[in-house]
Amino acid sequence: MHLFNSNKIVTVGKISEVLNPEPKVVKKSLLVATGTLLPILFASSPKLSFAQEAVTASTKENVSQSIITAFNPLTDMVQGLAHPITLLAFTAAGLVWFIDKPKATQMMQNATIGFVLVQIAPLLMKMLVQVTVGF
Known part of the structure; x- marks a missing residue:
């Protein structure tokens, strides 16, 4: 079948x-x-009412959240530009490699460190905002 x-x-x-x-x-x-x-x-049905909670803690959290969201477009743009700029730095380091190997190695190290810092910048900013909320 x-x-x-x-x-x-x-x-x-x-x-x-x-x-x-x-x-x-x-x-x-x-x-x-x-x-x-x-x-x-x-x-x-009975309506329940509660005492008002502390305003300062929620206000600080709202301010910290608004700071993080205000910087989101900037961090997204910088992270988006990090890939092509790092690629250009590695390409330039590859060309410099033929002339001066220590300088090319230093260029690659600097490009790598810069790329990693740009990628973890939002994490560092969130951590900094969380630390300042406590004060």
């Missing part, structure tokens, strides 16, 4: 039923009854 070699013809419906469907009526009596009782149930 083959999957695509079937001789059965299955009729699903008529074309007129697809083009002019009859609207199906759904019983909504239970839904309406439940929907009308919900406001009454919620209005009769």
Whole structure:
């Protein structure tokens, strides 16, 4: 028996039923009854109130979060530029390698250190903001 070699013809419906469907009526009596009782149930439930929490802690957290989000576009741009600039530095170091190997090695080290610092800069900034929130 083959999957695509079937001789059965299955009729699903008529074309007129697809083009002019009859609207199906759904019983909504239970839904309406439940929907009308919900406001009454919620209005009769007791409302709880609590004392206001300390404002200074949440304000400091909000300020620190807004500082981090304010610098996000700048850090994203710098991280995006880090790859091509590091590639250019390594290419230049590769060309300098033919003339002066110690200078080329120093260029590669500086490019690597700069790239790593740029990549961990957001982490350092978040850590610095978290430290200053405590003061």
